[in-house]
Amino acid sequence: MVVLGDGKKASQEASFAAVVGQRDLKDGLLAVATDDDLDGLLVRGEKGTAKSTAVRALADLLPEQRAVADCPYGCPPDRPEAQCDDCRTRADPPVETRSVPLVTLPLGRDPG
Numbered sequence: 001m002v003v004l005g006d007g008k009k010a011s012q013e014a015s016f017a018a019v020v021g022q023r024d025l026k027d028g029l030l031a032v033a034t035d036d037d038l039d040g041l042l043v044r045g046e047k048g049t050a051k052s053t054a055v056r057a058l059a060d061l062l063p064e065q066r067a068v069a070d071c072p073y074g075c076p077p078d079r080p081e082a083q084c085d086d087c088r089t090r091a092d093p094p095v096e097t098r099s100v101p102l103v104t105l106p107l108g109r110d111p112g
Helices: 023-034 053-060 084-088
Strands: 064-067 093-097
Touching: 023 053
Parallel strands: none
Antiparallel strands: 064 093
16 A cells, blocks of 8 residues: 555555556656656646556555655665755764655646
């Protein structure tokens, strides 16, 4: 089960392989997941075309990550060059292992 950024839980789970007919979407998601030079992917399309399902399914496949436990940015504990100013100045901060965060933004959603 995936917990979304707004605290809701996804009610249905589907495997990434089960998403069919969305080759470009799946290729884009895999590229973002494997290429450190890519920071994100804007997914858009008609309602009911498995956009959110594919994103959630990929998130379930990603390995857990190590992060500074009390950092609001989730800085990596072993890469000072990628840390915020607060984490960079700390000696031996607490570390936790957690799922990769999934952030969904309802761009263009009809508020009514």
